[in-house]
Amino acid sequence: MIVFCEECGQKQPIVPDQICSGILDYTCLFCGFHNFYPVPVHRSVTVPEARTDNRQFHSADLQILQKIRSLPEVKGVFLVHQGTEVLVTPTILPDFPQRDLKKLGELLAASCHLGRDRFPDMNELFLAADDSVILCHWIVERFFLAIVLKRLPASGQLRHLGEKAALNLAKARNDHFRNDTIKNRQGLSG
């Protein structure tokens, strides 16, 4: 399968095990940009059973999201990547049409960036839109965790869990990015 890097536009081949649960996750060999976005998965593509770094990473992501989703005050949880819309949706939000999710993701990302630029100590963004209140955590560059609440106020448990999840996701992504970069450098030099 040939894909194009979102940052530099260079095309490059990928192997099926770089796609997990419909999400493509790879680092561009040309510019080093970490691409992370949904792709259509054909039935003929089989993901190997062997556990790879990618699979562990996604499994950890989903576990955190499911734990947050299980709280009674939560309506839904999803991850946002700025520029590539919503990434993971364990529960599609009932109050948001699918076409709105991209715009909502962009709004959350833009607001988080604005807030962090203005207030470096900002740790959470609450956005009330339509019939929902969304708690948004910045994870790493262009990558955000969004939790849809039934109503305010958010409990201390949820806020603590959200913050912890964002930190874990950031660490996982940084480790993953570092491993990918090392592998790519080794691959290029070899």
Next chain:
Amino acid sequence: MISLKDLKKGIENIGLKNYILVSANGTVAAHDPLGMETHAAFVANCGRSCSDFGASRIGYMVFARTDGPDMVVFPAGRHWLGVFSPKEDNLLSLLGQVLSITGKGNAPDSQKRSITESDSG
């Protein structure tokens, strides 16, 4: 849509402090106290970022901070209102007060209801 005059009157009636009211292009329409105008560009930019999604669908945005007062931004007619909420305990009360003056167009009934229920319960 609420007029600027009604908005200013409403702000005065609820005794709002630490606020700034700006138009979409960043022009300051009102503020209290002095010094709040330094946040004009930020509040206007928040408004601009909502344009694709639809400002009328936004109730408010709360920028929660660890070391300072939370900043809350509301759409208010053709303007945007930024308010510092000094204590987290007052946030729900602040939201209820400001939503009551910015009008139903920017806050769905269910949103107001959820705040009221939370306040009473």
